[in-house]
Amino acid sequence: MSRIFTWIRSHLVVLAGVLALAYLVLPNLVVLAFSFNKPQGKFNYEWSEFSTDAWTNPCGVADMCQSLSLSLQVAVLATIGATVLGTMVAFALARYRFRGRGATSAMIFLPMAMPEVVMAASLGTLFLNMRIPFGFVTILIAHIMFCLSFVVTAVKARVMSMDPRLEQAAQDLYATPVQTFLRVTLPLAAPGIAAGALLSFALSFDDFIITQFNSGPTTVTFPMFVWGASQRGIPVQVNVIGTAMFIAAVALTVGGQWLGNRRKAVA
Amino acid sequence: MTSTTAPAPARAIPPDDAAAPPARRPRRKLTAYWLLLPGIAWLVVFFAVPMVYQGSTSLQTGSLEQGFKLTWHFATYWDALGEYKWHFVRSFSYAAIATVLCLAIGYPLAYTIAFKASKRWRNVILILVIAPFFTSFLIRTLAWKTILSDGGPVVGALNALHVLDLTSAVGLTSGDRVLATPLAVVCGLTYNFLPFMILPLYTSLERIDPRLHEAAGDLYARPFTTFRKVTFPISLPGVVAGTLLTFIPASGDYINAQLLGSPSEQMVGNGIQKQFLNVLDYPTAAALSFILMALILGMVTVYMRKAGTEELV
Numbered sequence: 001m002s003r004i005f006t007w008i009r010s011h012l013v014v015l016a017g018v019l020a021l022a023y024l025v026l027p028n029l030v031v032l033a034f035s036f037n038k039p040q041g042k043f044n045y046e047w048s049e050f051s052t053d054a055w056t057n058p059c060g061v062a063d064m065c066q067s068l069s070l071s072l073q074v075a076v077l078a079t080i081g082a083t084v085l086g087t088m089v090a091f092a093l094a095r096y097r098f099r100g101r102g103a104t105s106a107m108i109f110l111p112m113a114m115p116e117v118v119m120a121a122s123l124g125t126l127f128l129n130m131r132i133p134f135g136f137v138t139i140l141i142a143h144i145m146f147c148l149s150f151v152v153t154a155v156k157a158r159v160m161s162m163d164p165r166l167e168q169a170a171q172d173l174y175a176t177p178v179q180t181f182l183r184v185t186l187p188l189a190a191p192g193i194a195a196g197a198l199l200s201f202a203l204s205f206d207d208f209i210i211t212q213f214n215s216g217p218t219t220v221t222f223p224m225f226v227w228g229a230s231q232r233g234i235p236v237q238v239n240v241i242g243t244a245m246f247i248a249a250v251a252l253t254v255g256g257q258w259l260g261n262r263r264k265a266v267a
Numbered sequence: 268m269t270s271t272t273a274p275a276p277a278r279a280i281p282p283d284d285a286a287a288p289p290a291r292r293p294r295r296k297l298t299a300y301w302l303l304l305p306g307i308a309w310l311v312v313f314f315a316v317p318m319v320y321q322g323s324t325s326l327q328t329g330s331l332e333q334g335f336k337l338t339w340h341f342a343t344y345w346d347a348l349g350e351y352k353w354h355f356v357r358s359f360s361y362a363a364i365a366t367v368l369c370l371a372i373g374y375p376l377a378y379t380i381a382f383k384a385s386k387r388w389r390n391v392i393l394i395l396v397i398a399p400f401f402t403s404f405l406i407r408t409l410a411w412k413t414i415l416s417d418g419g420p421v422v423g424a425l426n427a428l429h430v431l432d433l434t435s436a437v438g439l440t441s442g443d444r445v446l447a448t449p450l451a452v453v454c455g456l457t458y459n460f461l462p463f464m465i466l467p468l469y470t471s472l473e474r475i476d477p478r479l480h481e482a483a484g485d486l487y488a489r490p491f492t493t494f495r496k497v498t499f500p501i502s503l504p505g506v507v508a509g510t511l512l513t514f515i516p517a518s519g520d521y522i523n524a525q526l527l528g529s530p531s532e533q534m535v536g537n538g539i540q541k542q543f544l545n546v547l548d549y550p551t552a553a554a555l556s557f558i559l560m561a562l563i564l565g566m567v568t569v570y571m572r573k574a575g576t577e578e579l580v
Contacts (some may be wrong), residue, residue, distance in 0.1 A: 016378030020372045024461060025395055027410035028402065034413065045302030045413050050460060072402055085306035096299035101450040104303060107310050113511070113561060115519020117536045120558040121543050122321035123313060126551060129320070129335075145313040202401045208522065209536075213543060234409065242406035253394045 028246050029234075035239035042233025054236035058244075061235040067225040068241065074136070074221060075205040078143035080144035082204075083197045085144070086151025087189075093152070094159035111149045119146065127214065134216025142214045143207065149201035154199060158192025191260075198252075270569035325553035335549065348553040351538045355562070358534040361449065364569040369513045370506065372457065377468035377505075378498075382477070393469075396462050404459055408526050410448035415445045415527070441512055447529035455523035460516060464509040470500070471505025507574045515563055534558050 008015065034044055038051035059065040093104060111119065122146070127138050166188065170180040208223040215224060227236055277499060325343060325567050329335035348355075380392050399407065414421055422445050434440040440448040475498060483493040499506075521536025542552035 013375050014383050016372075016375035017383070020376035020461075021392060021395060023372060023458065024399065026414065027398070027407040027458065030410040030413050031406055034410070045409075045416060085309055088302040089306035092299040092302035095294065096302075098296050098299045104307060104486050107315070108309060111310065111314055113515060113567070115515055115536075115538050115559060117519045117521065118321075118560045119314065119317075121556045122317035123537055123551050124543060125324050125549055126313075126317040126320050128549070129324075141313055145309060150311060152306070199400075206403055206405075207403075208405055209520075212540070223403060223405050226403060226409070230405070230409055238406060242403050246398060246402040249398045250394055252401070253397060256389055257394075 071222040084146035090155035124213040151196035154196035373464035381472035451527040460513040463512040467508035
């Protein structure tokens with residue numbers, strides 16, 4: 001007995017860590033398990049019967065897959081917009097000293113330090129008063145706005161850690177500025193840009209608060225659909241999509257790491 | 268593309284070299300402004316201007332039918348504060364409890380990843396921490412309804428251990444229910460913002476040289492003393508960043524209160540959402556979000572000053 005206690009005492013931190021990890025993963029497991037449920041009634045909160053119906057017919061719910069495709073479209077476009085704009089800002093901040101640099105950094109930092117609901121309500125108020133109709137365009141504008149700062153932060157960190165001598169070497173070897181940028185600077189900055197893009201895709205795809213204030217009644221993204229369903233009745237297919245997203249995310253990160261390791265091994 | 272001739276940090280340039288290319292300097296600065304222009308313009312138009320506009324909206328009166336007019340009606344603030352004062356109290360206390368819980372739960376995990384896990388396990392755990400970012404948090408929050416359901420295993424266990432008697436005594440739960448009580452909301456908030464605590468903690472812990480631990484051990488420090496005097500102080504920037512990254516979004520959140528709480532657990536976010544989307548009283552919604560923003564900025568400033576880390580921004 002006392003042996004067990006000494007073991008527990010010396011591994012206390014790891015045990016607490018494992019418990020914390022369980023806390024993080026538990027809901028995902030519940031979502032997975034309940035994707036095989038056949039609920040009685042409209043809500044999928046209580047287990048009743050095993051069934052694979054939802055997996056064989058994932059789009060069997062009215063409007064769910066449309067909302068999913070809308071979310072994907074918004075996320076892709078928002079990612080492209082935020083990544084292009086954010087990378088430009090990050091290069092300017094990392095590479096140049098200029099007047100207004102401090103103000104620019106503050107402007108980048110503030111959206112990340114603001115509660116989402118405040119940004120959501122103020123942008124929504126502006127659209128209302130400018131009589132801009134809510135819909136796809138307003139969602140996209142809002143998503144690019146809040147993703148931008150995250151891209152800037154990710155890319156800036158990468159560009160700051162790049163060795164400027166590599167680019168100087170390219171120029172010494174008579175590379176034109178365009179060649180240097182395309183063949184040296186861009187590949188070196190790529191991991192930071194990819195991280196920023198991935199993050200803004202995830203943020204945009206999953207955003208609810210800002211979307212709820214800026215979407216209008218007819219443009220329903222996937223999180224909006226889930227929100228509505230949580231009041232009306234939740235189809236099991238929602239759990240299927242949730243599980244599929246989890247698997248895709250893990251596969252994506254594992255694949256990314258594997259690629260990174262291989263590249264390192266090759267280099 | 269003049270951006271390619273990267274200027275080394277100003278200090279690194281020898282003094283006689285600094286004045287060498289006088290003709291190119293101004294052009295380079297111009298490039299910086301061109302790079303900034305689209306992104307910063309986007310933020311000014313869709314972030315800064317709306318904030319200012321929000322200020323003017325909060326001082327307007329009127330209705331949706333007759334239109335709103337700027338009448339410098341400061342009373343909206345008092346009315347909003349009077350009506351929603353308990354929402355504010357709940358927002359900040361729930362967010363504070365969730366932040367403390369996130370720190371208590373997240374620190375051991377970040378520590379385990381940084382120091383105890385092998386390289387392979389480290390990647391696995393990090394993926395499990397990050398993966399929730401990519402899966403719908405609304406769906407996962409709804410899963411808590413199943414986990415905390417009345418008569419479910421979690422509630423049963425808490426009941427058997429008499430934990431619920433204790434939490435009921437301090438008002439966190441009521442009777443033998445967890446759903447629709449403050450505890451459920453705090454649990455959801457803690458869960459949802461935990462990754463935002465773990466990641467900065469991990470980055471700051473990972474930078475610590477393990478030889479520092481060996482050195483402390485060589486100097487006869489017991490493990491806990493090493494932690495208190497070496498590890499924790501070095502990880503402070505991570506603690507500050509993590510607490511801010513959990514507290515700020517948690518105090519503005521309304522999803523957990525809506526999905527896991529009852530009307531008596533609502534937070535300011537619920538109030539803003541209701542005024543904006545249901546009541547269509549835009550001045551009150553604007554006033555509420557302005558008060559929330561001001562309170563948070565005030566608290567963050569005081570906190571950062573006390574914590575004394577400036578390397579955050």
